[in-house]
Amino acid sequence: xxxxxxxxxxxxxxxxxxxxxxxxxxxxxxxxxxxxxxxxxxxxxxxxxxxxxxxxxxxxxxxxxxxxxxxxxxxxxxxxxxxxxxxxxxxxxxxxxxxxxxxxxxxxxxxxxxxxxxxxxxxxxxxxxxxxxxxxxxxxxxxxxxxxxxxxxxxxxxxxxxxxxxxxxxxx
Amino acid sequence: xxxxxxxxxxxxxxxxxxxxxxxxxxxxxxxxxxxxxxxxxxxxxxxxxxxxxxxxxxxxxxxxxxxxxxxxxxxxxxxxxxxxxxxxxxxxxxxxxxxxxxxxxxxxxxxxxxxxxxxxxxxxxxxxxxxxxxxxxxxxxxxxxxxxxxxxxxxxxxxxxxxxxxxxxxxxxxx
Numbered sequence: 001x002x003x004x005x006x007x008x009x010x011x012x013x014x015x016x017x018x019x020x021x022x023x024x025x026x027x028x029x030x031x032x033x034x035x036x037x038x039x040x041x042x043x044x045x046x047x048x049x050x051x052x053x054x055x056x057x058x059x060x061x062x063x064x065x066x067x068x069x070x071x072x073x074x075x076x077x078x079x080x081x082x083x084x085x086x087x088x089x090x091x092x093x094x095x096x097x098x099x100x101x102x103x104x105x106x107x108x109x110x111x112x113x114x115x116x117x118x119x120x121x122x123x124x125x126x127x128x129x130x131x132x133x134x135x136x137x138x139x140x141x142x143x144x145x146x147x148x149x150x151x152x153x154x155x156x157x158x159x160x161x162x163x164x165x166x167x168x169x170x171x172x
Numbered sequence: 173x174x175x176x177x178x179x180x181x182x183x184x185x186x187x188x189x190x191x192x193x194x195x196x197x198x199x200x201x202x203x204x205x206x207x208x209x210x211x212x213x214x215x216x217x218x219x220x221x222x223x224x225x226x227x228x229x230x231x232x233x234x235x236x237x238x239x240x241x242x243x244x245x246x247x248x249x250x251x252x253x254x255x256x257x258x259x260x261x262x263x264x265x266x267x268x269x270x271x272x273x274x275x276x277x278x279x280x281x282x283x284x285x286x287x288x289x290x291x292x293x294x295x296x297x298x299x300x301x302x303x304x305x306x307x308x309x310x311x312x313x314x315x316x317x318x319x320x321x322x323x324x325x326x327x328x329x330x331x332x333x334x335x336x337x338x339x340x341x342x343x344x345x346x347x
Binding site for chain 1: 208213216217218229231232243248278279280281282283284285296297298299300301302303304306308321322323324
């Protein structure tokens with residue numbers, strides 16, 4: 001009787017664990033297709049504006065939960081860039097050539113490296129995936145954030161504006 | 173140990189250093205630099221032109237303790253020379269199998285270096301991007317003075333670097 005009661009108790013505990021286990025599996029498998037992102041304390045993304053060849057490039061970190069969530073949502077909503085032909089979205093040219101985002105703290109639901117340039121987004125997480133960035137919307141938004149942080153001097157900003165084909169919305 | 177033995181040991185040490193620092197010309201082997209990871213993103217045009225991997229985005233003058241102070245030809249020239257990079261002699265040829273490299277400047281913006289490979293063509297590595305032998309217009313670089321360099325409008329001059337036939341193993345002291 002006692003044994004039977006113990007067995008019943010174990011089975012009940014296991015059954016109670018099933019939904020939690022299922023949730024964990026779902027979160028692990030979700031990737032960008034879901035809203036599984038949850039910002040961990042200290043998590044963030046290091047954004048590098050790729051504009052220089054010799055001197056170090058301007059860099060800032062998106063640390064706030066809202067900022068990381070915004071990016072996560074933008075990537076989740078982006079369409080695949082099915083016919084992207086080149087090896088990488090970042091070209092080997094002098095002058096402004098895009099943005100590199102590094103998920104240094106392993107923020108959940110985002111790839112390790114994201115490259116953005118000229119209407120294309122490259123996600124690197126072991127393998128590569130390409131997404132579209134129509135109107136260079138995400139790229140412009142991140143450049144605006146670099147401007148807000150006063151990271152780009154006049155000479156650099158002029159070159160980036162020229163390459164983006166117009167000034168970012170909030171540029172004075 | 174006798175004075176004679178010390179003399180021999182010194183000679184051997186000198187030979188080791190001399191052979192170790194023997195300059196040779198690089199071939200165009202971009203695969204070493206274009207790994208999409210640590211090597212590619214942490215080595216810039218100065219690393220590539222000198223064919224020396226440091227993983228520090230090396231800066232002219234840094235190793236000598238006097239990094240560049242302005243983004244002009246004279247300022248970057250002085251910093252690079254402090255590192256031991258030699259200006260091309262008037263003879264127009266680099267001594268001791270050193271590799272010819274070239275400096276250009278985006279005035280007030282940045283600097284950039286090219287290197288001459290055994291192919292007889294020039295190649296470069298714009299920042300953390302992949303090394304390439306093409307310019308901004310997609311043309312093979314036969315002459316850095318006439319190549320499409322975008323904003324890097326000032327051609328500063330040619331220099332000589334003690335490079336290596338092994339990629340990433342150049343002998344100049346850069347950091």
